[in-house]
Each structure stands twice: as structure tokens, then as C-alpha cells.
Amino acid sequence: MKTAILVFPGTNREHDMAAAVRSISGSDPMMVWHAETQIPDADLIILPGGFSYGDYLRSGAIAARSPIVADLLDKAKQGVRILGVCNGFQILTETGILPGALMRNAGLHFICKEALLRVERQDTIFTSAYKKNQVMRCPVAHHDGNYFADDETLAMLEDDGRVLFRYCDANGEITKDANINGSRNNIAGIMNARGTILGMMPHPENLIEDLHGGLDGRGLFESLLEKVA
Amino acid sequence: MKARITVTLKNGVLDPQGKAIEGALGALGFDGVDSVRQGKVIDIALADTDKDTAQTRLSDMCEKLLANTVIENYQIEIL
Amino acid sequence: MKARITVTLKNGVLDPQGKAIEGALGALGFDGVDSVRQGKVIDIALADTDKDTAQTRLSDMCEKLLANTVIENYQIEIL
């Protein structure tokens, strides 16, 4: 399994992501600089968290116009697996690879804490190591994680089962209180129609070893890296 | 040539910043504030001298970068 | 009554956002962009019917909340 991690000026969670990939797959990911025009052959492309271009103008907006993105669009069409986390998710929406937009958190503050997510489906390449409706712990650290899509888009996402993670309470209920950032339908992560691309705000890569106080994030990488026991 | 681009949220798109300002104005005792929406202005100085080319280039800039047309409208004003 | 408040950075204050946008426009091939500065617009709907009171209240709002007068200027326009 070959993994490529895209790095933009201002990306800052590429090492966390690389550590997760290494820990679970046993091999080092390739780091790909945004100014390249070609992403090396990889089975999985990851857009990690951070503040690409300072998140100036809009989060992910300037990164989404980087040279490397033309090839990212091609790879997306070809069906290469893509994971965008946090700023990576914002970049995926800004490129149009995923629908919707990520707006300022409803509370306006940056939020860094552990959230609870409900895993909506088990039958995807991203979640096969989890159970359907499992409640997983997952850290969040973002300022612009408030997912917005218009009614029509939202209905399509829901009808097609493309919502993979939602903010929930300890019982797995999708409540207003559990919705840490004001996202529509408590959405924390969505897929493309083919189920090959996932964008999510929370950081599974920051909950993968005992030091982090939990292992709930591992499942995502185990699913993707086909290492499910 | 100078231009001002105003980028505002589309109707129906929730505006957390606007809402927060509305709340804060209320808390400061300003009553009768019915709604607040926040947007951006981008002031650009261009080398262009022709108004029409400038206009075309500016709307191109908006479409390609300055506005996210999924949630935002834009308006160009040449000053 | 509707009003638009435009808040811009004072001259000489560093505008990292504007600078980043300028760089991005250049990278997208838009040449001749001499400078970019980013500001805010705040659109307010007020219950007031008298223009003068509205104007006074709005500048009060700007001073107290909407603009950071240490680094920003504001401009009020009643629509």
C-alpha cells in the first residue's frame, strides 16, 4: 500500500498523519509538495490538517488552486482513494471534489477537544473496521468546521448514504448539544458518490496510541490500509 | 485602476458571524437590530487601464478564487 | 432601514490576508495586480425610520463593536 501526503505551505498536521500511516501500515508515506504537478503513484492520497496559506480568504481556498490540484482532480476521477482531514476536507470542498462548504464554527471559537462521532456505515473502505452506529471518540481542532450544503445537496447526501460520520452524544443520539460546530445534520464527514473519497473535520490520526488516551482513530486507517484483523 | 469586490453570503446560507454580531449588539443595548450579515470586501489595485478588460478579469478572479460560489455572491465595482 | 458598514484596515497596517490573496492571484496567472487589501462588510437591517438617528446609532455600533478602531477604519452607508 503506497500512501502520499500532500503538503501545502501552512499545512501543520502532516507529521501526525505520517505517524499514523507508519504506525498502522508499517511503511513511510511519501510527502508531496504542493508545487509539484504530479502526485506519485499511490493507493491512497491524504490531505492533512493545518492552515494552508494561513486559511486566509477562506479555509483551503488558496491551497485548492495549487499546481498539484490538477493532478489531484485527475486521480479523484480515476478512483484513487483520497482522505481529507480538517484543512484537507476544506480543500476538498474548495476544489469541488466534495460538495458543500465549511464555515466558521457556530460558536465562533476555535475548538480543540474530544468529540463523539457516530459511524453511519460499516460497508465502506473507510469504516470497515468499525461497527455500524458505533460511537467513536475523535479529537477535533478547528475554527471552520461548520458544514454547510444547500437543501438539495443535503438531501442528495443523505439519500445516497454519503454521510459517514456525525457528531453525537454518548448514546449515539444526534442532538443539537452534541453538534459542536453547528454543522447541518451534525455532519462530521462525507464521501463522494463512488465512495472513494472521504472528507472529515475530526482528527482520527490524533487518537491512535495509548499515549493519546485511546485507539478509536485506528479503525479508519486499518480500514483504508486493509489491515483489519 | 482600483476596484472593490464585495463578497456576501447567499440568501439561505447561515451566517454564524452575523448572528454573533446581532447578539452582541443586543447585549450592548442596541435594540431594533433586525438582522446582521457579514461579508468581505476585497480592494484591488490593477495595472489595467481599460475598464472593460478590468471588469472581465475581475469577474474571472472572483469565479476562480475570490468567491466560493457554492455559498457566496460577489459584486464588482470599479472605482 | 438597511445599512452597509464597510470596515477596512488603516493604511500601513499589515494585511496578511490581502498579501496571501495577491500571491494567489499571481500564481493563477493574473498579472498586473498591484495590491490587495481585505476588509469586511456588515449589512444591518434596522427598525429605525429616521436617517439621522440611524446614522448616529450606527457609528456608535462601529465604535463600540463593529470596528477595531485601533487598526481599522469604518464607513457607513445607509441604503
Added chain:
Amino acid sequence: MIPTEIKITPELIASHGLKPEEYEHILELIGREPTFTEFGIFSAMWNEHCSYKSSKLWLRTLPTKGPRVLQGPGENAGVVDIDDGQTVVFKMESHNHPSYIEPYQGAATGVGGILRDVFTMGARPVAAMNALRFGMPDHERTRHVVSGVVAGVGGYGNCFGVPTVGGEVDFHPSYNGNCLVNAFAAGLADADKIFLSEAKGVGMPVVYLGAKTGRDGVGGATMASSEFDDDSAEKRPTVQVGDPFSEKRLMEATLELMTTGAVIAIQDMGAAGLTCSAVEMGAKGNLGIDLDLNKVPVREENMTPYEMMLSESQERMLMVLHPDKREAAEAVFRKWELDFAECGMTTDNLRFRVYHNGEKVADLPIKKLGDDAPEYDRPWIETPKPAKLDPATVPAPADLLESLVKMVGTPDLSSRRWVWEQYDTMIQGNTKQRPGGDAGVIRVDGTQKGLAFTVDVTPRYCKADPFEGGKQAVAESWRNLNVVGAEPLATTDNLNFGNPEKPEIMGQFVGCIKGLGQACEMLNMPIVSGNVSLYNETSGEAILPTPAIGAVGLLPDVDMAIGNGFVAEGDALILVGG
């Protein structure tokens, strides 16, 4: 020889924070009237902030050496050995005044400044803390200051990508008009890859890297410079705006550059950026420096030499590079899209010479700028010991539970979660103990070792008894490290006091220094870096004496770190100590 554009009047001298006798001393030193630019350079070098003229004498009494100390005070940050050829590099610094004027940007640029101090040494920042002190919650400005400062600390640190692992928040009326923002940062570097500010070699290029120079913070001088001001309709703001995105690139570029072998000496530009950094590099290396201001990247038109030399624009570095590594260096600068320019050269004449538009605008003896800065033995009076409180005179609370609930609800004891949830506490994936414990703990990446961090001081103790209060701050930080299982290594301090020209205030300062010095000595926690912030007063009222102590400890095995939560029902509670 050098045109003097502006007459130096007593008012100008006062507005630059210099005393008439200090100006006399300048005249003696150079044997003529300084040019306006030279005058600005002196005022920058000789102000309290740069010269430590009121505190130096006392700072020398602090214990700064130890078997693990590789670099004590005097560089951008202290360096402490953590075994296996690795070091932890750390420092704490205040940004009090700017944070009160413009809370968000003031706090943000404070964080930026301390991060720069750490990576300038060649260390990648791995942990941050912030000690914050605000006025009373019901004071009209407090809410604005608190929310701005916290958002600013977070806004900068989160974007830059360093986990915040601890801090303090206190409220007291003495901070109503003068908040305190003390930022701490720590980084990791290999012991043989530490970079210092001492220039070496004659004829070496002096290179400017980072953001362009603007008129930011050219403050004490607004009055004077307004005479040049074309659009004086708008008073020039002197607030510095932080750009964490530039800082992140500046760090990556700096660390990458260091691996190429190009860097001989490096110094970040903090307060009075170009002046202090250039003088320091030259003076330390016994070399002169020539600067050509026309080469300096500028953000605004028609900047005067005075303004450029005093600008406090953020996210800038000055370095002396190997001439034969020019290309490698340029490639790094270009990759990270940073402005850079070869703007000067080292010389063997021990002069600090500045040129602008082909004219020499300053020509000063470089060593004297620093070494001959005034130093004062300010009169001080010992703080009278408060009368002992007789416990019998204090009525016992009627209802203990009610009192407890009340205490838990006070501003000083309530939860700080609202604050630290706005900070990224787990980025880099090595955080073991996030804020909420006694000390923050991180793993040293790629090893089993852990580092623990805490920042402490109880200002009301220091007010009551500066000596005991100083000792207590050190003892508490020592205990905080101990209880998470760390061996205390060393400390950094941030000494925040009122006006040192008042003997009572100077007495507080002296008392605290003696106390914390003694405690550091006895507990084997040398002070390896620090910062002094004086004149924290509003309308003659000083803040509580606030000597914040930042301490760092080492854990051989990070997994052995102990948290402060109860683990299981039925566990025994044991009270240790007396």
C-alpha cells in the same frame, strides 16, 4: 559628516524614554550630536526592554549554571541537556502593553515572538504555555481583553502548529488597566546543532529573511515621525499585526537552511528589530556591521532610515551566511516564498554603519551601543512584613460545602476549560497530558522520553512577602513537575513589576529575585532564560508583583507520567507533606 535632519530637543529625548543624563552620556560616547537615526538606535538599545538597565544588576545574582545547562541567559533562549545528545530549548516572554491596547494582535504577536526565539536557536517548537493575568471580570474592559487575548494566543499558536500544554489565568483589580500576557515556548534540538547569534568572519554577507518591513510599532516616535507623514489625516497605528502563516514558513525555511551549513549566526528581529539584531550579532562577534537600508524589503513607500531601524514588524530574521552557500540558501528562501535580501556585511572596524540612498545615516561604535548602556542600582526598600494573621480572628465558615461551592465558582478557581479548548493541545501527536493536569507532558518525538512543563506564580503571596512569594513560585513549579513524575531540570522566568524608579516597587523586585534565586539554587533548577517587564502601571497604580516561573522537567519514560484524575473507586487517598 552626517546630516542631522531633525533637531534633538529635550522633548524628543523624553518621548524616547531617555533621561537627560543618558543623552549626555551618548554625546560623550560619540563626541558629537547623534543624527536622528543614531538617536533612534540609541533609544532602542538603551530602553529598559533591550538594555535591562534597572534589572541587570539583580539578574546577575540568579543561579544560571548546572550540569545540564548548555546555554544560559544571553541568547534567544536557554538550552538544557535531556540526554542522548538531545536538548530542550525554552524561554518565556511578555507582551503586556501591546495586549492591552489591541488584545488579539498583542497576544498573537507575543506568541509569535517567543516561538521565533526558540526556532532561531535551531529548535523545532514542541510545546507552548501562556500565563495570563486580567482585571476583574466586572471591569468594563476585561471581557474584551480576555476574549481577544485568548483568541490571539490560539489564533497564532494553532496556525503555527504547536500544542499548548499549560498556562495560568488569574484575575485581580491591579490588572484592570494592565493585563499580563506571558508566553512560553519550548523546542527540541540536537546538542551539536544549536545556532547562536555571534557573528564570525569579516566580509560575510548579512542576510534579511522574512516579512517585509513596515512602520509597525514605530511607537515612541510617532510624534517625531509624524513630521514626515504625508497623510497625517490618519494617525498611523503602531500596532503590530501577526502573520502566523509567514512565521510557519519562516520556521520551516530557517530549520531547512540550517541543515545546509549556510548559517554562521542568526538572530530574530524582535523589538527594535534591525537595530538590536544587527548590533547584537556584531558586538558578540567583535565585528562591525554595515547595513544598506535600500536593500531591505519594505512594505511601505518612503520609509525613513529611522523608521526602518526601529520597526517592529514581525516574522523577520537577520543572519550571517557563508558566502559560498548563497545558492543553497536562495533555493530555500524561494521554496518557502519568503522575502530575503543581502543587506549588509560584517567588517573588522567595530562600527555599526547604516547607509540609505548612498548616504551614511549612522556610524556608531558597535560594542559601546550595548556594553555602555546605562545600568542602575536603583534604590529599594524592603517590603514590610505583614502582621501575622491570628487564625482565631477568622470566623470558621458556617457551611463548609457552601463555602467550597463558592470557592469553586470564583474567577480564580473556576475551570479554565473555556480558555484551553480554544488552543490546539494535541497537534504533533505527542501530547500525553493536556492542560487540566498539574503540568503538561509531551513525548520527545521518536523516543520514550517525556518532557513536563508548568508555569506558576501566586502574585498575592509576592505582594505580601516578595521573598517568600518568589520562593513559593519556584517551589510550586517544582512540585508540579514532580507530581507528574518528572525530574525538574531548569526554569525560565518572566518578571512583571511596576515602576522600578519607585523604591517600594524595586523592593518587591529585589525581594522576589532573591527568593526565586534561592529556591532555584536549593532545588537545583537553574534559570536558563527569562524576561523582565517593568512599568506595568496605570495612573500610578502598580500591578501585583508577578514573577512567573516556567519550569521544565524530564521523564525517562513518558508512559510513567501520572495524571491527576482519580483512577478507580475505592482507591486510598493519602496526604503527603506538612
